[in-house]
Amino acid sequence: MASVHSLAVSFAAAAGIPAVDARRLPPSSVAVADKTISYSRISQSMENGSSEAPLRPLDVGEAMGMLREGKTVQSAMYVPLLHQCADTGVLGAARAVHGHMVKTGTSADMFVATSLVNVYMRCGACDHARKLFDGMPERNVVTWTALITGYTLNSQPALAVDVFVEMLEAGRYPSHFTLGGMLNACSALYDVDLGKQVHGYTIKYGAESITSMGNSLCRLYAKAGKLDSALKAFHRVPDKNVITWTTMISACAEDENYVELGLNLFLDMLMDGLMPNEFTLTSVMSLCGTRLDLNLGRQVQAFCFKTGCKNNIPVKNSTMYLYLRKGETKEAMRLFEEMDDVSIITWNAMISGYAQIMDAAKDDLHARSRGFQALKIFRDLNRSGMKPDLFTFSSILSVCSAMMALEQGEQIHAQTIKTGFLSDVVVNSALVNMYNKCGSIEDATKAFVEMPVRTLVTWTSMISGYSQHGRAQQAIQLFEDMRFAGARPNEITFVSVLSACSYSGLVKEAERYFDMMKNEYKIEPVVDHYGCMIDMFVRLGRLEDAFSFIKKTGFEPNEAIWSSLVAGCRSHGNMELAFYAADRLLELKPKGVETYVLLLNMYISKERWHDVARVRKLMKQEDLGILRDRSWITIKDKVYFFRANDRAHDQSDELYQILDNLLEKAKAIGYEPYQSAELSDSDDDEKPALGSVKHHSERLAVALGLLKTPPGATIRVTKNITMCRDCHSSIKFFSLLANKEIIVRDSKRLHKFRDGQCSCGDFSALL
Numbered sequence: 189m190a191s192v193h194s195l196a197v198s199f200a201a202a203a204g205i206p207a208v209d210a211r212r213l214p215p216s217s218v219a220v221a222d223k224t225i226s227y228s229r230i231s232q233s234m235e236n237g238s239s240e241a242p243l244r245p246l247d248v249g250e251a252m253g254m255l256r257e258g259k260t261v262q263s264a265m266y267v268p269l270l271h272q273c274a275d276t277g278v279l280g281a282a283r284a285v286h287g288h289m290v291k292t293g294t295s296a297d298m299f300v301a302t303s304l305v306n307v308y309m310r311c312g313a314c315d316h317a318r319k320l321f322d323g324m325p326e327r328n329v330v331t332w333t334a335l336i337t338g339y340t341l342n343s344q345p346a347l348a349v350d351v352f353v354e355m356l357e358a359g360r361y362p363s364h365f366t367l368g369g370m371l372n373a374c375s376a377l378y379d380v381d382l383g384k385q386v387h388g389y390t391i392k393y394g395a396e397s398i399t400s401m402g403n404s405l406c407r408l409y410a411k412a413g414k415l416d417s418a419l420k421a422f423h424r425v426p427d428k429n430v431i432t433w434t435t436m437i438s439a440c441a442e443d444e445n446y447v448e449l450g451l452n453l454f455l456d457m458l459m460d461g462l463m464p465n466e467f468t469l470t471s472v473m474s475l476c477g478t479r480l481d482l483n484l485g486r487q488v489q490a491f492c493f494k495t496g497c498k499n500n501i502p503v504k505n506s507t508m509y510l511y512l513r514k515g516e517t518k519e520a521m522r523l524f525e526e527m528d529d530v531s532i533i534t535w536n537a538m539i540s541g542y543a544q545i546m547d548a549a550k551d552d553l554h555a556r557s558r559g560f561q562a563l564k565i566f567r568d569l570n571r572s573g574m575k576p577d578l579f580t581f582s583s584i585l586s587v588c589s590a591m592m593a594l595e596q597g598e599q600i601h602a603q604t605i606k607t608g609f610l611s612d613v614v615v616n617s618a619l620v621n622m623y624n625k626c627g628s629i630e631d632a633t634k635a636f637v638e639m640p641v642r643t644l645v646t647w648t649s650m651i652s653g654y655s656q657h658g659r660a661q662q663a664i665q666l667f668e669d670m671r672f673a674g675a676r677p678n679e680i681t682f683v684s685v686l687s688a689c690s691y692s693g694l695v696k697e698a699e700r701y702f703d704m705m706k707n708e709y710k711i712e713p714v715v716d717h718y719g720c721m722i723d724m725f726v727r728l729g730r731l732e733d734a735f736s737f738i739k740k741t742g743f744e745p746n747e748a749i750w751s752s753l754v755a756g757c758r759s760h761g762n763m764e765l766a767f768y769a770a771d772r773l774l775e776l777k778p779k780g781v782e783t784y785v786l787l788l789n790m791y792i793s794k795e796r797w798h799d800v801a802r803v804r805k806l807m808k809q810e811d812l813g814i815l816r817d818r819s820w821i822t823i824k825d826k827v828y829f830f831r832a833n834d835r836a837h838d839q840s841d842e843l844y845q846i847l848d849n850l851l852e853k854a855k856a857i858g859y860e861p862y863q864s865a866e867l868s869d870s871d872d873d874e875k876p877a878l879g880s881v882k883h884h885s886e887r888l889a890v891a892l893g894l895l896k897t898p899p900g901a902t903i904r905v906t907k908n909i910t911m912c913r914d915c916h917s918s919i920k921f922f923s924l925l926a927n928k929e930i931i932v933r934d935s936k937r938l939h940k941f942r943d944g945q946c947s948c949g950d951f952s953a954l955l
Contacts, residue, residue: 270303274310282307283316298324302331309338314347329363337369345373349382364395371404380412396424403431410439415446433457434468441474450475451484466500473506477513485510501529505537512541517561532577535569538562540583546590552818552908556827559591566600576603578612585618589625592906592933593822597622601635613639617646624653627904627931627938644675652684656938658947660692667701679711686720691949693728713741719749726756727949731765747778751786758790766790770799774806781807781815782910782935818908819885823896830885830892843891847883850891854921862914884915886932894926907934920944 273282286304301324308317321327321335332355339348352370355362362370367390374383387405390396396405402425409418422428422436433453440450454472457464464472469492476485489507492498504523511520524530524538542562546555566584569576576584581604588597601619604610610619616639623632636642636650647670654663667685670677677685682705689698702721705711718741725734734753738745745753750773757766770787778784784807791799817832828837837843851859886907893903911919911934923930924944932939940947 270300270307274307279308279311279313282311282313286320298326298328298331302328302334305331306334306338309334309341312342314339314342314344329360329366332360333363333366333369336366336373340369340373340376343376345376348373349377362389362393364390364393364398364401367393367395368400368404371401371408375404375408375411378412380408380414383408383412396421397426399425399427399429399432402428403435406432406435406439410435410442413443415439415443419449428460428462430457430462430465430468433460433462434465434471437468437475438471441471441478444478447475447479451479463495466497466503469495469497469500470502470506473503473510477506477510480513482510482514482516501527501531501534505531505534508534509537509541512538512545515545517542517545517558530572530574532574532580535565535574536577536579536583538565539569539580539587543583543587543590546587553829556591556820559587559593560827562587563593563596570603575607576609578609578615581609581612581615582618585615585622589618589622592626592904592931594623594626594628594904595822595825597626611640613641613643613646617643617649620646620653621649624649624656625933625938627657627902627933627940629653629657629659642673642675644678644681647675648678648681648684651681651688655684655688655691656947657940658691658949660688660694663688664694664697677705677709679705679714679717682709682711683716683720686717687723690720690724690727693724695724695728698724713743715743715746715749718743718745719752722749723752723756726752726760729760731757731760731762735765745772747773747776747780747783750776751778751780751783754786754790763794774803777806777810779810779812781812784812785815815909817885819889820906821889821893821904823893828889828892830888832884833882834885834888837888837892839892839895842895843888844883846891846894847887850922850925851918853925854918857921857924859918859921862912862917884912886911886915886934887918890919890922890930890932893930894922894928902929902931905930905932907932910934910936911939916946916950920946 269285270282273285282304289300289304301320305317305321308314308320317335317338321331324331332351336348336351336355339345339351348369352362352366352373355366367386370386371383371390374380374386383405387396387408390401390405395401402421405421406418406425409415409421418436418439422432425432437450437453437457440446440453451472454464454468454475457468469488472488473485476482476488485507489498492500492503492507497503504527508520508523511517511523520538520541524534527534539562542558542565546558546562562584566576566580569580581600584600585597587593588600597619601610604615604619609615616635619635620632620639623629623635632650632653636646639646647666651663651666651670654660654666663685667677667681670681682701685701686698689695689701698721702713702717705717706713718737721737722734722745725731725737731753734756750769753769754766754773757763757769770790773783773787784803787803788800791797791803819830821828821830830837834840835844851861855861886905889905889907890903893905897903911932916939919930919932919939919941921944922928923941930941932941937948
């Protein structure tokens with residue numbers, strides 16, 4: 189693709205600011221010109237009666253004063269006065285003018301009455317406009333159009349459609365302005381079928397090639413997600429203006445499949461000699477963000493400097509968001525801090541940007557750092573006096589979910605109640621998800637039950653929550669309630685309900701839902717659905733059934749499924765199948781370090797040193813590095829970070845003493861230590877391969893929780909990798925001995941330990 193920056197330079201050098209084509213004047217320019225002509229005509233028509241009217245346009249106050257004095261005015265004088273009422277949005281002034289018109293008999297003038305209909309609509313007084321319209325003895329197409337466009341302007345597009353039908357039934361022929369207003373109404377209704385009918389009218393009346401009509405058609409199809417139809421309408425416009433180009437470029441920015449098309453359209457626009465406006469450049473910067481192309485984004489940023497749009501808030505927001513998506517947090521923060529006028533959209537861009545790059549962080553430490561930065565920005569937003577909106581709350585709640593920051597999430601929950609956003613379905617769904625991810629299934633259930641409206645996302649999130657917490661029957665019941673309520677499950681919903689069946693070994697139910705998905709809902713199974721079924725058979729020790737299922741369905745298992753089979757076969761003592769699954773797994777050249785640790789543990793335990801060497805060699809070839817063990821716990825708004833065998837904490841001696849005591853007591857009631865390949869931060873291959881690490885990071889975090897949290901308080905720990913079998917087993921005993929609920933969320937799932945049991949059913953920790 190050609191360089192946007194070089195195009196900008198050549199464009200500026202050749203023409204500076206392009207010559208203004210009268211055909212490309214925006215509608216507002218034409219309107220201003222028309223007003224000027226109207227004022228001139230009024231002034232000329234009143235020259236012979238200077239005592240009755242001034243020679244210059246009056247503002248509303250002067251005009252109303254003159255009308256109160258009882259001076260005689262011509263009907264044409266009301267039009268510029270009404271224009272001022274519309275521009276200022278002052279309904280009281282419009283009604284006063286209307287009253288004077290009725291008094292003088294001018295309200296019967298169709299031209300003036302039509303202007304008044306438009307004014308009422310511009311002031312948001314739809315009932316006044318309709319009443320005036322119904323009382324008019326005569327109406328023309330402009331009057332009908334004013335009512336149609338007014339309803340759309342006031343977010344009542346369905347009434348605009350009704351008026352259009354009335355107009356046709358009255359035998360009136362729409363103008364291209366009327367059809368344009370109707371297309372806007374269809375866009376607002378997302379009714380592409382009705383829009384196609386109106387499109388037919390535009391073809392019938394030869395209006396399809398009119399620029400404003402083409403713009404409306406592009407907007408209609410683009411908003412409905414019909415980009416191919418929008419593109420056809422775009423190409424049929426012979427005289428494209430900046431709105432035409434911007435509409436299509438913006439539509440491409442909304443669909444990641446059309447990113448390249450959007451950027452090519454921008455280049456074509458420049459080559460066509462049109463100067464983009466701030467809306468165009470905002471969309472182009474969004475395209476760069478979707479493409480994660482920082483170099484191109486910088487070229488567009490340079491173009492913004494040349495065109496004078498660098499300080500435009502939407503442009504800056506998009507630029508800042510691009511830098512965040514690329515991990516250039518310092519540059520994004522610099523742009524943010526330099527902004528004099530910060531809107532809520534700017535705050536949202538910063539918070540959601542940090543929320544999104546948490547998943548793309550190079551390690552968990554960086555991810556949590558970015559999460560804390562998002563929380564800090566949210567705190568600064570509250571201190572600024574500006575009010576968060578629903579997008580703010582949904583973004584920051586997603587951050588709390590990722591960080592398992594329950595205390596902060598509860599504070600935000602209280603704020604949503606105070607500000608009235610709790611009733612919004614997006615915020616409520618984010619709240620349910622946050623409580624689920626933080627291990628507070630009771631609070632998630634309460635938030636779900638209190639929702640006035642539920643979406644498929646909300647139903648699915650709650651079903652998944654029950655599944656993750658080992659509450660299979662509640663997950664299944666909620667799935668049936670969702671179907672009874674008329675919500676149609678999608679493939680993600682079926683993953684959630686199949687997971688619930690898998691965790692509880694409900695084979696008949698799982699098979700019924702698997703068949704229901706295919707036969708009743710016509711959803712083709714994907715690898716996640718197959719994975720749930722195989723997990724279920726493996727959990728129950730039905731290993732032959734698991735392999736038969738793979739053979740019967742004919743799908744190719746991925747790294748996760750083969751890993752599950754290796755762990756399950758090993759756990760149930762069928763080493764022949766475990767070694768077979770391991771060979772299939774190695775053929776895939778897995779990318780996850782944990783997968784190799786799983787294989788190493790198995791081969792080391794069986795003293796298959798040749799296979800151990802083979803796995804280590806493959807790890808080096810794939811340049812996977814080492815498995816770093818990290819855990820976090822938050823206590824009283826302070827976060828504590830641990831590595832394996834960490835002694836950096838100032839109370840480490842106490843922590844190790846607590847662990848040693850607990851382990852001794854656990855051994856007395858049945859705990860048996862299990863040695864596995866070490867999780868070390870060292871790159872030294874000469875270190876012993878087995879049993880060198882006594883305490884993994886989550887144990888130390890749990891110990892701190894036991895030391896610092898009050899009796900009855902739940903301990904919540906986040907871990908960056910999967911829990912090993914030994915830690916999983918020991919923490920079960922810790923929960924029993926300390927009479928504490930301990931929640932550990934690892935890289936695969938949530939473990940809720942209580943009274944010596946875990947919600948995962950002891951299958952998830954097989955390393």
